[in-house]
Amino acid sequence: MATQQRHVSLGLALLVVCSCLHVCVSADSRPHILLIFADDLGWGDVGFRDPDMVTPHIDRLAREGVNMGSSYMQQVCTPSRAAFLTGKYPFKMGLQHSVFSALRNNSMPTDVSILPEHLKELGYATHYVGKWHLGFCSKKMTPTYRGFDSFYGMYNGKGGYFDHLSKWKGYDMHEDKGKRPEDYTIAWKDQGVYSTNLFTDKTVQILREHDKTTPVFITLSYQAVHGPLEVPEHYVTNHCSHVTVDKKRKLHCAMTAAMDEGIGNVTSALDTLGYSDNLITLFVSDNGGPIKEGSSNWPLRGSKITLWEGGTRVVSILHSKKHLPDAPYQWDGLMHAIDWYPTLMKAAGYNQPITGIDGVDNWQPIVSQGASKRTEFVYNIDDVKKFSALRDGKYKLIANKAGSPDGWYYPPTGAPPKPETPRKYPQYMLFDLEGDPSEENDLSGNRDLEDTLTAMKDKLQAYKDQVIPTREAPKVASGKPKHHGGAWVSGWCDA
Numbered sequence: 001m002a003t004q005q006r007h008v009s010l011g012l013a014l015l016v017v018c019s020c021l022h023v024c025v026s027a028d029s030r031p032h033i034l035l036i037f038a039d040d041l042g043w044g045d046v047g048f049r050d051p052d053m054v055t056p057h058i059d060r061l062a063r064e065g066v067n068m069g070s071s072y073m074q075q076v077c078t079p080s081r082a083a084f085l086t087g088k089y090p091f092k093m094g095l096q097h098s099v100f101s102a103l104r105n106n107s108m109p110t111d112v113s114i115l116p117e118h119l120k121e122l123g124y125a126t127h128y129v130g131k132w133h134l135g136f137c138s139k140k141m142t143p144t145y146r147g148f149d150s151f152y153g154m155y156n157g158k159g160g161y162f163d164h165l166s167k168w169k170g171y172d173m174h175e176d177k178g179k180r181p182e183d184y185t186i187a188w189k190d191q192g193v194y195s196t197n198l199f200t201d202k203t204v205q206i207l208r209e210h211d212k213t214t215p216v217f218i219t220l221s222y223q224a225v226h227g228p229l230e231v232p233e234h235y236v237t238n239h240c241s242h243v244t245v246d247k248k249r250k251l252h253c254a255m256t257a258a259m260d261e262g263i264g265n266v267t268s269a270l271d272t273l274g275y276s277d278n279l280i281t282l283f284v285s286d287n288g289g290p291i292k293e294g295s296s297n298w299p300l301r302g303s304k305i306t307l308w309e310g311g312t313r314v315v316s317i318l319h320s321k322k323h324l325p326d327a328p329y330q331w332d333g334l335m336h337a338i339d340w341y342p343t344l345m346k347a348a349g350y351n352q353p354i355t356g357i358d359g360v361d362n363w364q365p366i367v368s369q370g371a372s373k374r375t376e377f378v379y380n381i382d383d384v385k386k387f388s389a390l391r392d393g394k395y396k397l398i399a400n401k402a403g404s405p406d407g408w409y410y411p412p413t414g415a416p417p418k419p420e421t422p423r424k425y426p427q428y429m430l431f432d433l434e435g436d437p438s439e440e441n442d443l444s445g446n447r448d449l450e451d452t453l454t455a456m457k458d459k460l461q462a463y464k465d466q467v468i469p470t471r472e473a474p475k476v477a478s479g480k481p482k483h484h485g486g487a488w489v490s491g492w493c494d495a
């Protein structure tokens with residue numbers, strides 16, 4: 001009888017949860033989720049691909065988790081992060097061409113539901129630490145209006161790692177505790193402290209202060225390892241003195257080592273504080289590495305900003321003691337930035353389809369090492385620079401060009417260099433990425449593949465018909481830091 005009564009009241013309690021949330025998730029199944037973005041980390045910038053790099057903690061995540069071999073992001077930061085959070089292709093939001101620059105009245109669309117907002121509906125606490133770069137001129141564009149309970153970090157895409165000065169020497173380090181005007185503060189006290197330390201410490205602090213009975217979603221979006229190449233000297237001398245190919249690669253190694261140390265600090269806090277038993281960690285780079293900043297995408301071709309594999313196929317690692325029972329393994333199914341929103345929602349226990357997005361939920365295929373539900377995707381359709389690329393199964397179609405730099409850079413010690421390639425390209429190129437992941441042999445002239453080429457051109461055209469032109473957001477001079485006490489602040493483009 002007593003047991004029966006307990007069941008009845010448990011049933012009632014669940015009903016209450018269901019009716020509040022419009023979904024049924026049992027409270028204790030929801031995992032904590034840690035999303036770590038590395039900025040501009042190349043495919044070959046990790047120790048498990050290039051032994052010159054010193055990344056023991058990232059290597060451990062890869063060794064114990066699911067290391068993804070065909071996970072893609074966009075070619076640059078803003079489109080990538082917007083795709084990730086919205087589950088929509090940037091070319092359907094007018095965001096495909098480039099990153100946001102500081103004075104523009106531009107943002108990720110404010111009228112679409114994004115991942116953290118949806119997780120909040122499931123009862124998650126949500127925090128954002130680090131680089132945002134998705135618009136900030138109106139408060140409605142900032143993280144605390146976009147589903148995050150708190151934000152600590154930088155609004156812009158780049159700046160000094162120590163002085164936190166962005167464009168026009170505007171200070172860009174913020175602590176936003178909520179939505180009220182008084183919740184927005186400028187973190188002047190943190191000037192002079194390396195951002196990798198700041199973002200690591202803030203994440204650990206959130207973990208300490210959070211009540212673990214509520215599931216938490218934290219985005220830790222490191223500024224590292226984006227340029228400028230700035231790093232405390234001891235990371236160079238202690239970890240990267242062996243890197244001698246050039247000064248940039250050495251500094252890049254040191255910045256990556258510092259970020260890796262931060263990841264180690266966060267993972268050990270997760271262990272010590274008891275989060276790890278019900279935790280999913282995703283480590284992912286926002287785009288390929290910029291080879292001009294010492295980054296390596298070896299053996300992939302090209303660089304950040306290009307649609308070559310080196311600009312778009314990224315380091316992606318999922319790690320969970322509880323939710324990936326068969327790990328470790330490598331999973332080579334196709335995954336695109338837009339797929340993470342539905343995939344992480346499913347991992348959080350949400351069982352409804354999500355409408356109005358382009359992404360697919362790949363959680364079960366990943367967990368069971370099955371075939372990806374994604375069989376094709378658009379790398380990008382850039383309506384300004386007029387180039388695009390499409391993936392269909394193992395084939396990749398590049399239309400017009402893929403961008404430059406377009407060679408293969410920074411081979412690990414012992415690997416033979418690949419020759420520079422001609423810069424003149426045919427209108428279409430076709431690569432078989434299973435047989436030729438380094439994109440060395442253009443198959444567009446292969447007679448046997450004529451039908452494939454035609455079918456892919458048609459598919460690409462069908463996507464092109466859906467393009468929303470790149471939004472030309474106006475400059476708003478009143479946003480300049482000189483009008484705001486020398487800082488980049490929010491709230492100067494409200495209608």
Ligand SMILES: *[C@@H]1O[C@H](CO)[C@@H](O)[C@H](O)[C@H]1NC(C)=O
Binds near residue numbers: 197200201259262
């Ligand atoms: C990691 O923690 C150690 C020990 O507290 C600290 O000295 C170091 O600066 C931290 N690293 C980062 C990147 O925050």
Ligand SMILES: *[C@@H]1O[C@H](CO)[C@@H](O)[C@H](O)[C@H]1NC(C)=O
Binds near residue numbers: 493494495
């Ligand atoms: C910024 O853009 C929004 C939406 O398009 C518009 O309502 C607002 O007036 C713009 N503000 C400025 C200062 O340009």
